[in-house]
Every structure is written in C-alpha cells, then in structure tokens.
Amino acid sequence: MSLDLADATLAPSRTTERPDATPARERKTPVVAITAGVTIASLIAAWAISAHFRLLPALFLPSPVEVGRAFVMVARDGFVDATLWQHLGASLGRVFAALVGATLVAVPIGFAIGASRIGRGIFDPIIEFLRPIPPLAYLPLMIIWFGIGEPSKILIIAIAMLAPIVISTAAGVKSVDPDRVNAARSLGATRGQLLRHVVLPSTLPSILTGIRIALGAGWSTLVAAELVAASRGLGFMIQSAAQFLVTDVVLMGILVIAAVAFALEASLRWLERRLVPWAGRN
Amino acid sequence: MPHLAIETVTLRYDGGAPVLTNLSLDIRSGEFVVVVGRSGCGKTSLLNLAAGFLKPASGSVSVDGRKVEGPGADRAVVFQNDALFPWLSTAENVSFAARLAGVAPAERGAEAERLLEIVGLAGLGDRPIWQLSGGQRQRVGLARALAANPAFLLMDEPLGALDAMTRESMQDLLLNAWDRSGAGTLLITHGVEEALYLATRIVVMAPAPGRVIRRLDVDFGRRRLAGESARSIKASPEFVAAREDLLDSIFEREAA
Ligand SMILES: Nc1ncnc2c1ncn2[C@@H]1O[C@H](COP(=O)(O)OP(=O)(O)OP(=O)(O)O)[C@@H](O)[C@H]1O
Ligand SMILES: [Mg+2]
Numbered sequence: 064m065s066l067d068l069a070d071a072t073l074a075p076s077r078t079t080e081r082p083d084a085t086p087a088r089e090r091k092t093p094v095v096a097i098t099a100g101v102t103i104a105s106l107i108a109a110w111a112i113s114a115h116f117r118l119l120p121a122l123f124l125p126s127p128v129e130v131g132r133a134f135v136m137v138a139r140d141g142f143v144d145a146t147l148w149q150h151l152g153a154s155l156g157r158v159f160a161a162l163v164g165a166t167l168v169a170v171p172i173g174f175a176i177g178a179s180r181i182g183r184g185i186f187d188p189i190i191e192f193l194r195p196i197p198p199l200a201y202l203p204l205m206i207i208w209f210g211i212g213e214p215s216k217i218l219i220i221a222i223a224m225l226a227p228i229v230i231s232t233a234a235g236v237k238s239v240d241p242d243r244v245n246a247a248r249s250l251g252a253t254r255g256q257l258l259r260h261v262v263l264p265s266t267l268p269s270i271l272t273g274i275r276i277a278l279g280a281g282w283s284t285l286v287a288a289e290l291v292a293a294s295r296g297l298g299f300m301i302q303s304a305a306q307f308l309v310t311d312v313v314l315m316g317i318l319v320i321a322a323v324a325f326a327l328e329a330s331l332r333w334l335e336r337r338l339v340p341w342a343g344r345n
Numbered sequence: 346m347p348h349l350a351i352e353t354v355t356l357r358y359d360g361g362a363p364v365l366t367n368l369s370l371d372i373r374s375g376e377f378v379v380v381v382g383r384s385g386c387g388k389t390s391l392l393n394l395a396a397g398f399l400k401p402a403s404g405s406v407s408v409d410g411r412k413v414e415g416p417g418a419d420r421a422v423v424f425q426n427d428a429l430f431p432w433l434s435t436a437e438n439v440s441f442a443a444r445l446a447g448v449a450p451a452e453r454g455a456e457a458e459r460l461l462e463i464v465g466l467a468g469l470g471d472r473p474i475w476q477l478s479g480g481q482r483q484r485v486g487l488a489r490a491l492a493a494n495p496a497f498l499l500m501d502e503p504l505g506a507l508d509a510m511t512r513e514s515m516q517d518l519l520l521n522a523w524d525r526s527g528a529g530t531l532l533i534t535h536g537v538e539e540a541l542y543l544a545t546r547i548v549v550m551a552p553a554p555g556r557v558i559r560r561l562d563v564d565f566g567r568r569r570l571a572g573e574s575a576r577s578i579k580a581s582p583e584f585v586a587a588r589e590d591l592l593d594s595i596f597e598r599e600a601a
Binding site: 250 | 396397398415416417418420421422424426428429430431432441442444445446473474475489493
C-alpha cells in the first residue's frame with residue numbers, strides 16, 4: 064500500500080478544493096449590454112419614425128419629442144395642480160410608508176413561520192390566501208373599510224408587499240446554517256444571543272431580497288392605489304391625463320414609473336452589496 | 346483534571362435503528378484522542394454527543410461526574426465546514442465567545458490578536474471571512490475555539506477539505522495548539538496517517554451499528570513536539586508498521 068493511499072483509503076470521494084470556487088459575481092457581458100442598447104434604440108427609432116410620418120394619429124401616439132416636451136412642461140408648470148416632482152413625491156411617500164409598515168409586520172411573521180411549526184400553521188394560510196389576489200380586487204373592500212383617505216392607498220400597497228417579505232424572511236430563517244447555531248451555542252450563547260448574533264444576521268440577506276421584491280410589487284400596484292380619490296401621485300396623474308386624452312403625459316408618466324422602478328431596484332441592489340457583502344459567498 | 350466520560354451510550358435518530366450502541370470513550374486533559382472509521386459509522390454523531398448537540402437514548406455523557414445537558418463553553422467545537430460568521434471580521438469571529446460574555450471591544454481586540462498570532466494569522470484580523478482561504482478559515486475556527494479557553498476541544502474533520510500540503514502544516518498547528526492549551530482533544534479524521542501523527546490514542550469505529558472495535562496508544566505526536574521532523578517520523582519503520590497495522594485492523598473488521 065502506497066503512502067498516498069493510506070490517507071485516502073477512507074475518503075475516496077472527498078474533494079480537496081473548497082466549494083466556494085464559483086465565480087464571485089456575475090458580470091453582464093458587453094454582448095448583452097450592446098444588444099439591449101440596440102433594442103432600445105430601435106424601439107425609440109421606430110416610435111419616432113411612425114410618429115413623424117403620423118402612421119397613427121397624434122392622439123394615439125405622440126412623438127418622443129412631444130413626450131419630452133410634456134416632461135419639461137409637467138416638471139416646470141405641473142399638471143392637474145401639481146408638478147411632476149410633487150406627483151413623484153406623493154407616490155414615493157406612499158410606497159415607502161407602505162414598505163415600512165409591511166416590513167415591520169412581515170419580518171416577525173416570517174420569523175414565526177420559519178422558526179416554529181405553530182407559527183407556520185397560523186400564518187401560512189393567511190399569506191397564501193393574500194398572495195394571489197390582485198390589488199384591484201381588494202380595492203373596493205379597503206374603501207368600504209377605511210374610506211378614501213391616505214390609509215387605504217398605503218394599505219393597498221402594503222398588502223402587496225407583505226407576501227414577498229414574509230416568504231423570503233421565512234426561507235432565510237429556515238436556511239440558517241445549523242453548524243453556525245451549534246458553534247454559537249458551544250461558545251456559550253443564550254437563546255436571545257443566538258437570535259441576535261446568529262439568526263438575525265444570517266437572515267438579513269433574505270430579508271433584503273424580500274424588501275427588494277416587495278418594493279417592485281408595491282410600486283406596480285401604485286396606479287391601482289391611486290385610483291382611490293387621490294389628488295397627487297404618478298398613478299393619479301396618468302389617470303387624469305387619460306381622461307383628458309393628453310396622451311403625451313400618459314406616456315411620459317409610464318416612462319417615469321418605469322425609470323423609478325429601475326432606480327429603486329438598482330439602489331436596493333447597491334444596498335445589499337453594502338450591507339451584506341458576504342451573501343452568496345459561502 | 347477535567348475528564349469527559351461517554352459511558353455505554355446508545356444513540357438513535359427519531360427512534361430509528363441505533364446509530365451508536367454501547368459505546369464508551371474517555372477523554373482527559375492532555376490526551377489527544379483521534380477517532381477513525383468508515384463514512385457513516387457514527388463519528389460525527391459521537392462528537393455531537395460529546396458537544397451536547399445530541400442526547401443519548403441510554404447511557405450518559407458527563408464532565409467530571411456532572412451530566413452534560415447541552416453545549417457549553419467548556420467543550421469548544423471546530424467544524425468541518427468552518428461554520429464561521431461571515432458578517433463579522435476575522436478578529437470578531439475569534440473573539441465571539443468574549444463578545445457573548447460582554448467583554449469590552451478593546452479587550453476583545455487584544456485577545457483576538459494574540460490568538461491569531463498563535464494560529465499564524467497575525468495581522469489578518471480586519472479581513473472579512475470570505476476573503477480568507479480554506480486553510481486560513483480553519484485556523485480562524487481553531488482560534489475561535491481556543492479563545493473560549495476550553496477544557497475540551499472537539500474537532501470534526503477540521504482538515505478534511507484542505508489540500509495535502511496545507512493539511513500537513515495544519516497538523517503541526519493542531520499539535521502545538523493542543524500542547525500549549527493542554528485541552529483534552531477529540532479529533533475525527535479520514536486519514537490514517539493523520540491519526541497516527543496526532544493522536545495519543547486512536548479509536549477505531551465500525552459501522553451499523555456504530556461501535557468501537559479497537560483502541561491503540563501511540564506517541565508519534567509527542568516525538569514531533571520533542572523536535573523530530575515530520576518526514577523522519579512518517580518514514581520511520583515504527584510509523585509504517587503502525588499504519589499497516591491500523592489499516593489491517595480496519596479492513597479485517599470490515600470484511601467480517
Ligand atoms: N440527523 C440525522 N437523522 C437521521 N440519521 C442520521 C442523522 N445524522 C446522521 N444519521 C445517520 O447516522 C449514521 C452515522 O452518521 P454520522 O454522521 O455520525 O457518520 P460519520 O461517521 O460522521 O460519517 P462521515 O465520515 O461521512 O462524516 C449514518 O448512517 C447517518 O445516515
Ligand atoms: Mg461525519
């Protein structure tokens with residue numbers, strides 16, 4: 064029997080490399096970026112050309128220049144008694160209020176589901192019930208219960224945010240590494256210390272992912288929420304513009320909503336990289 | 346002198362077939378007990394019993410006559426997959442026990458620096474864990490365990506994931522740490538040479554159900570600590586004979 068074999072006999076299948084040899088972070092290849100740029104440019108070109116030759120009436124399809132002009136006009140002079148920034152501020156305010164509320168409720172529920180079977184029995188059905196209902200369906204109920212004020216609007220957005228945060232948090236709690244828990248216990252951690260020093264930090268990446276998804280979900284229910292007697296907000300602005308057939312403002316509003324969604328997603332990803340740089344590296 | 350006693354334990358998972366039967370093992374401070382045995386024979390289960398992560402169905406685990414009711418800082422554990430806390434820096438990982446005990450940060454920093462020096466990682470205290478190599482992480486895991494100043498050091502294949510060269514230098518590190526701390530040490534390994542090189546006593550386990558089939562006292566580690574080179578020890582006729590003997594006993598019993 065050779066020397067090398069002696070140490071290997073009992074462990075024929077063990078690898079010597081650590082499993083974290085995966086690529087650190089996926090980088091967008093230039094090919095994707097270039098293709099995406101070309102796609103966007105062609106869409107805008109097609110839009111500009113069909114608008115220029117009036118393939119559709121201006122009422123249906125204003126030109127990019129007209130939409131740009133609508134942007135400047137609404138930003139400076141306002142539309143339906145508020146500037147673009149006031150509409151944007153109102154919408155962002157609602158979404159962030161909803162986010163704070165939803166996070167405060169959803170994170171503890173996620174912990175309950177992830178950490179205890181009783182908690183799971185209590186909350187799982189509620190979340191599974193809420194999850195598939197489109198916001199427009201419970202909108203009337205919110206109005207009947209809470210009136211047409213700000214609370215209804217925030218609540219509609221918050222409900223849409225609840226499920227993503229709960230589900231993501233619960234998954235995070237369930238996937239806490241039992242070895243890490245045991246390591247802390249054998250170093251003398253009490254139950255409370257385990258929660259604070261091991262479970263909470265282990266779960267943080269999942270909570271942040273949940274918040275990012277929730278922000279997207281909440282932002283996309285904005286128009287529905289602002290159907291309820293709003294006097295400001297991007298959703299309200301679009302609806303008013305639609306009633307007056309001001310199509311360039313409608314299009315501009317849609318583009319602003321898309322741009323803000325993109326910015327929110329990007330800043331949450333940035334926040335994740337800052338707060339939990341270790342996530343996905345172990 | 347601290348004494349960890351595992352007496353005639355039987356262990357079952359969820360009331361299934363016994364994974365360990367009638368198994369006894371003593372570890373006293375100053376001893377380096379190494380457990381070898383085929384995959385699945387219950388080595389990790391045994392260590393988890395000693396650590397207090399599991400409770401036996403019958404028999405007892407005690408330290409100095411006091412029954413073990415759960416994990417405790419007197420029995421520090423080094424895990425195979427390091428089980429470090431990536432949200433803390435290297436130094437903060439090392440001084441985790443002190444953090445739990447409410448020791449002031451400045452004092453913790455000094456303590457961490459001292460231990461990192463012992464495991465050969467001086468100056469790396471500020472590094473995030475994920476920027477360390479596998480071997481460095483295992484050193485941090487060892488330092489974290491030593492920082493608790495444990496009476497017993499329990500290690501589940503701490504070198505299993507390392508390449509051969511890193512493994513050899515880590516073996517010397519383990520010997521030195523054991524010699525310096527005097528902690529009663531339990532180490533699980535797949536490596537027969539590693540067992541011979543480190544142990545004062547080797548315990549061979551057989552599977553289904555997990556039990557001890559042989560105990561063997563050796564002193565190659567003490568020779569290494571006395572200054573003899575690793576190569577000369579591993580090439581010595583006594584070492585080669587002991588290795589063949591140990592392998593024979595493992596295969597003989599497995600064939601039966
Ligand atoms: N949590 C568990 N639930 C049920 N059975 C388990 C559990 N953990 C281990 N076992 C079983 O107990 C037996 C011993 O497992 P153990 O992990 O102690 O073996 P081991 O000697 O450490 O193996 P290895 O060398 O592969 O690490 C195995 O048959 C395994 O399938
Ligand atoms: Mg094992």
